[in-house]
Amino acid sequence: MDADAHQVGGTVRLGTPEAFGTYFLAPRLAELCTAQPALEVELVANPRSFSLSKREADLAIGMTRPETGRLYARKLVDYALGLYAARRYVEAAETIRSVDDLPRHRWVGYVEDLLWTSELNYLPQVSAAIHPQARISNVITQLEAVRGGAGLAVLPHFLARGCQDLVAVLPEVHIVRAYWLIAHADTRDLPRVRLVSDFLTRQAEAAGNAFGWRRRKTRARTIRELPDQLSLDELAALWRSLRPAAWPRSRRRREGTLPCCRGA
Numbered sequence: 001m002d003a004d005a006h007q008v009g010g011t012v013r014l015g016t017p018e019a020f021g022t023y024f025l026a027p028r029l030a031e032l033c034t035a036q037p038a039l040e041v042e043l044v045a046n047p048r049s050f051s052l053s054k055r056e057a058d059l060a061i062g063m064t065r066p067e068t069g070r071l072y073a074r075k076l077v078d079y080a081l082g083l084y085a086a087r088r089y090v091e092a093a094e095t096i097r098s099v100d101d102l103p104r105h106r107w108v109g110y111v112e113d114l115l116w117t118s119e120l121n122y123l124p125q126v127s128a129a130i131h132p133q134a135r136i137s138n139v140i141t142q143l144e145a146v147r148g149g150a151g152l153a154v155l156p157h158f159l160a161r162g163c164q165d166l167v168a169v170l171p172e173v174h175i176v177r178a179y180w181l182i183a184h185a186d187t188r189d190l191p192r193v194r195l196v197s198d199f200l201t202r203q204a205e206a207a208g209n210a211f212g213w214r215r216r217k218t219r220a221r222t223i224r225e226l227p228d229q230l231s232l233d234e235l236a237a238l239w240r241s242l243r244p245a246a247w248p249r250s251r252r253r254r255e256g257t258l259p260c261c262r263g264a
Contacts, residue, residue: 007036007037007038008036008038008039008191008192008195009038009039009192010038010039010040010190010192011039011040011041011042011192012039012040012041012042012058012059012192012193012195012196013042013044013056013057013058013059014041014042014043014044014057014058014059014060014061014196015044015046015048015050015056015057015059015060015061016043016044016045016060016061017045017046017047017061017063017139017179018045018046018047018138018139018140019139019140019156019158019159020045020061020179021043021044021045021061022045022140023158023159023162024158024203024207024210025043025045025200025203026043026045028203029041029043031199032196032199036195039192039195039196041196044057047116047137047138047139048116049062049116049117050062052069052071052182052183052184052187053069053070053071053184058183058184058187058190058192058193058196059181059182059183059193059196059197059200060181060182060183061076061179061180061181061182061200062117062179062180062182063117063119063120063177063178063179063180064117064119064180065180066180066182069184070184070185070186071182071183071184071185072182072183072184072185072188073180073181073182073183074180074181075178075179075180075181076178076179076180076181076200076201076204077178077179077204077207077211078176078177078178078211079156079157079158079176079177079178079179079211079212080156080157080174080175080176080211080212081122081154081155081156081157081175081176081177081212082154082155082157082160082168082169082170082171082173082174082175082212083102083126083152083153083154083155083168083169083170083173084146084152084153084154084155084160084166084167084168084169085105085146085151085152085153085166085167085169086146086147086148086149086165086166086167087165087166087167088149088165089106089149089151089152090167090169093105096169096170098170099126099127099170099173102126102127102129102130102152102170103127103129103130103131105151105152106133106134106150106151106152107123107130107131107132107133107134107151107152107153108132108133108134108135108136108142108145108146108150108151108152108153109122109123109130109132109134109135109136109142109153109154110132110135110136110137110142111135111136111137112135114137119177122154122175123154125175126154126173126175132151133150133151134150134151139155139156139159140159142155143155143159143160143163146166147163147165147166152169154175156211156212157211157212158210158211158212161212179204181197181200181201183197
């Protein structure tokens with residue numbers, strides 16, 4: 001088949017969070033541009049949400065699934081975050097043995113009233129007693145502040161693991177978030193938009209453990225750490241493993257039956 005038959009022209013604007021766009025997508029654009037020389041890509045990697053209905057972007061990477069609008073969204077990838085500090089900070093500061101030690105250290109966090117999504121409000125999930133001394137509006141600048149010794153921060157593994165001067169602190173502190181691929185109903189089936197959407201999907205799937213997401217076989221897991229879909233038998237087995245003592249004896253005899261629970 002003629003290679004030209006697979007060529008797509010036009011412009012696609014893609015809005016992404018700054019870390020995903022800068023550290024994951026930008027290094028992979030060469031493959032897309034080489035394969036599609038007639039395609040123009042506009043990458044807007046900013047810490048903000050994008051209105052597809054106002055044509056601010058053709059595709060967007062968000063951190064939550066949109067609840068309103070004529071939008072199509074699917075989870076692109078889960079990614080994990082952990083606690084990091086500069087090696088020199090860890091060597092000079094008080095030893096960190098548990099979460100109880102964390103509030104006694106300097107922290108780098110977000111400017112709360114500039115958060116573009118509540119998904120970035122990580123620190124209360126680590127400890128309510130943590131109060132950042134330095135507040136920075138985007139994660140890339142936070143990364144550089146941490147590398148300079150400003151303190152500890154919650155950073156995505158795919159961002160921090162490439163920095164040899166950073167060390168992971170309390171690896172058992174594990175936070176999971178997701179990136180969602182979002183398209184507008186009016187443009188999602190345009191060939192150029194579909195091509196970029198498929199490219200993003202392939203790249204995320206090929207990344208493997210680059211996003212630091214691993215299904216851990218631990219007894220206590222948060223809702224965020226569970227797969228999107230489980231069969232009834234899998235849900236029953238999970239519930240029995242987490243709360244065996246809480247099941248009435250008569251209910252435990254019923255295979256595949258789950259108690260009613262409130263959604264998180």
